[in-house]
Ligand code: ADP
């Protein structure tokens with residue numbers, strides 16, 4: 065949860081000064097990360113109990129009611145078993161005498177006093193004039209009959225009573241001043257409530273409308289401040305990362321671009337132009353290219369590396385796995401050869417033979433090698449460059465920030481390009497990418513046949529098997545994915561292992577491979593290589609099958625229990641096929657029991673647009689567990705919700721941009737000290 069500062073630092077105090085917080089209680093609070101008045105004030109109710117009073121003229125017998133009653137007699141508990149008691153308390157409700165029946169709850173009765181008014185909740189018996197009580201609470205507010213009353217409900221803190229907690233919060237509210245204020249223009253424009261009033265309302269108001277308004281203002285505060293913070297970081301980064309322009313002319317790149325076996329798509333061209341603009345600017349590039357599987361990101365990487373090479377510098381291109389790095393090398397080399405470029409391009413992984421490795425290391429540091437493709441092996445200390453100017457990471461969500469910066473630090477003034485097939489939905493990108501520039505490749509290379517997706521109910525498995533046989537007879541290769549490695553008593557779903565046995569019976573003339581996460585990575589690599597070589601016809605696997613790997617002859621993807629996977633995962637899996645000339649298919653085998661499960665299958669049948677699917681996935685799952693979002697450092701706010709409050713996210717983004725572009729000394733000073741806890 066992202067916690068933003070709301071109180072000026074000089075007005076923050078420790079809560080051990082508060083009344084009724086002794087050393088022991090203070091320790092308990094501390095264990096729950098509540099140390100200061102600011103922490104307490106931000107310990108907001110998780111929900112409100114609604115005490116809407118029941119309209120007495122409309123009561124039906126046996127109904128749950130909330131009524132105000134005046135106690136006039138408190139009976140003694142009569143025990144009918146060990147710790148089982150029944151107590152009668154007599155009250156007037158609008159001058160009519162009623163009996164309140166308490167079962168057990170002796171501690172509650174002890175707290176009652178005669179001649180005091182209470183709000184009583186329970187089940188009413190009109191004939192007997194009785195109420196069986198579930199809750200009773202002092203009526204300490206002026207209630208009239210219509211007024212709704214709310215009671216805040218806090219997440220319980222171990223060994224601290226709600227009363228102590230609330231007392232502490234109320235003291236903190238009373239004793240605190242110096243809340244952060246938003247610029248007055250924004251307050252007016254968006255009709256915001258000041259933060260002190262907001263928190264007062266959140267903790268103490270009984271009026272749901274007021275509470276909603278307070279939440280709205282805090283949401284804006286959270287989103288605006290977060291945007292301001294991110295954009296300020298970006299602004300500072302740009303100042304720090306100033307560099308000499310490289311002065312690349314687009315025409316210089318034509319020996320490569322004009323000799324490719326295909327024409328670049330519009331989006332590829334745009335991204336290339338943007339990257340060149342970045343190279344020619346006075347700030348270092350920090351750009352993420354998002355493009356669906358198969359949208360052609362690799363060639364964009366090559367063009368960028370080529371531009372760098374033309375200016376006499378080196379590039380490094382890092383992929384998360386050896387297979388991927390090897391495929392990239394082969395692919396890029398073939399382009400380089402076809403275009404007859406004089407570029408030296410090499411591969412470095414942990415399995416590069418020692419002698420070869422020595423040569424590569426020495427040629428990297430002497431500057432002979434122009435482009436190095438590799439895995440994490442590029443990060444080791446011995447890898448030194450002559451003049452590294454560009455770092456590219458493929459499938460960037462597989463790398464940490466640190467790994468990227470290790471590579472970047474091997475040169476001076478290094479541009480960074482990241483590539484991902486995991487689309488961050490547009491809805492999130494404002495927030496997620498505050499300190500990053502993003503380019504999209506939405507268009508698919510021409511002539512690519514859409515993948516036909518079909519959903520089969522488990523009952524129609526035979527029908528699917530018939531289609532599968534046809535594909536195998538045409539020498540096509542097939543991926544099969546299951547949610548489990550082996551059968552489980554706990555989960556009713558297909559396992560890769562049981563499918564492996566089933567398929568061995570069904571297709572005994574074909575060679576079948578079984579891959580899952582329990583295999584060592586070189587075993588997985590070997591299986592993958594066999595599949596690429598077509599030594600294997602059917603590869604049965606869990607979701608470990610590699611992202612980005614190209615097996616053009618694989619034209620069928622079968623996903624069992626597909627309703628168990630999120631949309632984005634399904635889309636990524638489906639992207640393993642559809643890379644060759646043949647028509648490709650994706651078969652989803654599932655009998656979903658929930659509405660969302662059914663909806664997911666339908667969305668998959670209807671759409672092949674990764675961005676659309678990402679939006680839908682987000683809608684259905686929320687941003688918290690969104691694939692790839694965790695890695696992008698997306699915060700969960702206390703109140704703001706990145707999807708539901710999308711419009712506000714946009715406004716906050718625009719307003720923050722304005723303030724960063726018109727940075728005053730005051731704001732600058734304040735932002736230099738502004739430290740949100742982004743991961744609490
Ligand atoms: P991804 O974006 O998933 O990394 P790749 O870069 O692996 O995609 O490209 C997928 C395939 O599409 C490769 O075989 C690549 O050569 C080819 N390709 C890339 N751009 C084009 C294009 N503009 N026209 C036709 N084919 C293209």
Ligand code: MG
Nearest residue numbers: 361362458612
């Ligand atoms: Mg790729």
